[in-house]
Amino acid sequence: MLVDQATRLEQIQCTEALWLGVVETFAKAGLRHAVYLTVGADFDAPFMRSTIPGLYENYPPERDPFLRHSCTSYDILTLGAAYIDSHPYVSETERAFVKRAATAGLNAGLGIPVRLKGFDRFGGFILGNDQDRAGFDADILPRADELRLFCHLMHRRFEDLAAEAAMPLPQEFDTLSPREREIVLLLARGCSRQEAAEICSISVHTVSDYAKTAYRKLGVNNRAQAAALLHAAATGGRG
Known part of the structure; x- marks a missing residue:
């Protein structure tokens, strides 16, 4: 298949x-x-x-x-x-x-x-x-x-x-699986969990599970903090 x-x-x-x-x-x-x-x-x-x-x-x-x-x-x-x-x-x-x-x-x-x-x-x-x-x-x-x-x-x-090639990722992202990384990036870009589910052809519940696991690995609590982590990597820590 x-x-x-x-x-x-x-x-x-x-x-x-x-x-x-x-x-x-x-x-x-x-x-x-x-x-x-x-x-x-x-x-x-x-x-x-x-x-x-x-x-x-x-x-x-x-x-x-x-x-x-x-x-x-x-x-x-x-x-x-x-x-x-x-x-x-x-x-x-x-x-x-x-x-x-x-x-x-x-x-x-x-x-x-x-x-x-x-x-x-x-x-x-x-x-x-x-x-x-x-x-x-x-x-x-x-x-x-x-x-x-x-x-x-x-x-x-x-x-x-x-x-991913165009965006410098924080070192913490090395701990994520490919799917976890994909979900975090989609949510950080502003996609809803429903939209992320449609893009990835998985359920909203599965998106939530991936996000929860990824956030724990990254040491953040939500998409806003994950986006801030990405922004810091992209700007070299500048606000």
Whole structure:
């Protein structure tokens, strides 16, 4: 089950190691190629990982036609040369890009949008292989919902790692488990426990349990004190 793999991968603390694990998981599911692409609210600051070297050479990733879809919809999109006739709105330049991907082995694929509540960045995963349309419909499409859940979990982990890398954490955070750290950071950013539960796909009761354990380890009593601890680390102790 992909969810079982996600649980294992969520423990990884390095973006590159996480990407390698994600690619391996997709390959075992019959998806040889994967692209993970996110951008800011203004289609800026792209973050991209791809199994196809040079795919975006001379073609800025923020112009990928999939992003135009993912900025307005959470629906899974069939894509690639095998499905190009289903998307008459695609421009000639975009068609050439799709055909270039097909020559690299991504002939049929899925575009799975991802976006976390409270975050400006959006984008998703492009997953595919060299099958024709009939084969892809039979082998991969039945697993679309399972793939969507896995992609959402991995996107959340990528975003968490990016946030952690950008934020100096107090030494006390070394005592927390990955999930405890995630919960404390979400609550400190202002998320309610209900919102944290939705983001993490766990119950509010479980969020409370993680928070209680984390606060005890940190030597604080509530989210405000945890936020103050984070602020002190970010400012070097300055108010």
